[in-house]
Amino acid sequence: MDFSITREQKEFVEEVKRFGSTILNNKEDLDKFSYDLWMKIADFGLLSLVTEEKYGGLGESYLTAAMCIEALGYASRNNGLVFAINNHIWVAQNLINIYGSDILKEKYLEDMGSGKKIGCFALTEPDSGSDALSMASKVHEENDCYILTGTKMFISNGPIADIFMVVARNQEDPRKFSILVVEKDFIGVKTGNDIKKMGLNSCPTSEVVFDNVSIPKENILGTYGSGEPIMNAILEWERCYEFAPHVGAMQRIMEECCKYASSREQAGKKIIEYQAISHKIADMKVAVEMSKLMLYKIASLKDQRKNAFLEAAIFKLYVSENYVKICQDAIQIFGGYGYCEEYMIERELRDAIGSTIYSGTSEIQRNIICNMVNALIV
Ligand SMILES: Cc1cc2nc3c(=O)[nH]c(=O)nc-3n(C[C@H](O)[C@H](O)[C@H](O)COP(=O)(O)OP(=O)(O)OC[C@H]3O[C@@H](n4cnc5c(N)ncnc54)[C@H](O)[C@@H]3O)c2cc1C
Known part of the structure; x- marks a missing residue:
């Protein structure tokens, strides 16, 4: 696999880093969602990285997008906002860009890229x-619409969202699932208060509660009942791209640890000279490099329109557990x-x-990794 990075990609990534570090790091923005920042992010073009150009997007490759999102995590400490993005x-x-009909693309993509709709x-x-x-949410067909009933939990962006991608079980055939595109203003949609985490x-x-919500038939991804493979593909996207910024964050923390350990002295020595400290930093570097390789591999597979379900599970597991470990080691290096x-x-x-919890x-x-490996071997 060729990950050689072009000059244009490098320049774009540097621009993202400059934008992230200068605009997104104010302390007062770290604990609440900011619409002002959201619009700045949209104006910069980050919300429409991979959207087709005819819908106002930048039409970038998935590899370029992975590098940009990684750079965002490196540059910005506002992990919540990056998660919202x-x-x-x-x-x-x-999902609309890939699985949506032309009608859905026309209806939503431009407003989502410009930040108007979340x-x-x-x-x-x-x-x-x-x-x-085993979900209880269900949907059935009624004349020219679908009727959705159910309650969803822990929905990121829930309180600020205009558009919900909702997975529900088909009432006519409970083995099948559908993915509906639901607007906040449809009658029967109720969002709860922001859950303090x-x-x-x-x-x-x-x-988010959907109480007998009537949804126009055009507001569906794929076809009625074809939701399960699309849902698996969605999990693949999120296990790759929601974890891309963590790779950047791990690198940022590693660099901070290096600088601190090279200046802090105890018993007449820089603490980086103590092997117990330097090995932690070495382990951080190993985790960053391994994560980058896996991220770029998955992004390249996506550019080739190939599946990466196993790779995304491996990446998600490895990045999340190393991200937590790096944070714990960083606290140890910084001491009190x-x-x-x-x-x-x-x-x-x-x-x-x-x-280590969201996205599975x-x-x-x-479980996924072992089941897939076992199926390949036995
Ligand atoms: C910050 C955050 C954001 C989220 N955002 C979203 C979102 O936007 N949209 C969305 O739909 N969901 C979202 N979620 C929900 C998230 O996907 C679930 O929390 C997660 O899948 C785990 O489900 P659960 O919380 O019900 O735990 P449970 O499934 O009840 O699991 C509890 C424990 O049992 C373990 N366990 C369960 N089954 C097995 C098994 N078969 N084998 C081994 N161990 C098992 C789990 O690993 C876990 O340790 C979010 C969660 C968080 C924390």
């Missing part, structure tokens, strides 16, 4: 998380200062822990 792009807008993905329910297919609070999260709010590493750890927990990724 990625939920909007990869599990809402990009998207989200609603799969999890109060009683079905890891076992998502241990991190990522600049990405609001809520329950690392434990204090001012140094922002404890915040990073609180943000990172969520990554670490346990579920291990």
Whole structure:
């Protein structure tokens, strides 16, 4: 696989880093969603990276997009906002771009790229998380529309979203699922209050209730009942691109640790000279490089329109667990200062822990990996 990076890609990535570090790092923006920042991000072009040009997008390759999102995670400490951006792009807008009809593309893509409309993905329910297919939400056909009933839980961007990608079971044939494109203003849609979490609070999260919501027949991804393979593809997108910024964040934290350990002295030595410290930094570098390789591999596969379900599960598991470990090691390297709010590493750890849960927990990724490997070998 060829990951040689062009001059244009390098320049774009540098631009993203400059934008992220100068605009997205104000302390007052870290705990609440900012519409002002959202519009700046849209104006920069980040929300429409891979959208087709005829719908106002930049039409970039998935590899370029992966590098840009990684760069965003490197440049910005506002992990919640970056999470909100990625939920909007990869599990809402990009789905319409790939699986939507021309009518849906016309209807939503331009407004989503310009930041006017915010998207989200609603799969999890109060009683079905890891076992998502046991969901209770159901949909049936009625004349010229679909009727949706159900409750979704932990929906990132839920309180601010205009467009919900909702997975529901077909009432006529409960073995089948459909993915509906639901607008906030459709009668019967109710979003809950922002749920206070241990991190990522600049990405609001809520329950969303769909009470006999009537949805026009054109507002469906694929066809009625064809939702399961699309849902698997959605999970693949999110396990790659929602974790791309964490690769950048890991690199940023590693660099901060290097600088600190090279200046902090104890017992007459820079602490980086103690092997117990330097090996932690070496392990961080290994994790960053391995993660980058996997990210670029998946992005290249997506550019070739190939499946990457196993690769995305491996990447998601590896990145999330190393992101948490790197944050813990960083706190250890910074000692007492690392434990204090001012140094922002404890915040990073609180943000990172969520990554081992959302998009399927670490346990579920291990199940997927073993099942797929076993199927290939036995
Ligand atoms: C910050 C955040 C954002 C999220 N955003 C969204 C979103 O935008 N849209 C959305 O639909 N959902 C979202 N989620 C929900 C997320 O996908 C679920 O929380 C996750 O899939 C786990 O489901 P659960 O919380 O119901 O836990 P459960 O499924 O109840 O699991 C509890 C524990 O049991 C373990 N477990 C369960 N089944 C198995 C098994 N078969 N083998 C081994 N262990 C198992 C789990 O690994 C976990 O440790 C978000 C969650 C978080 C934390």
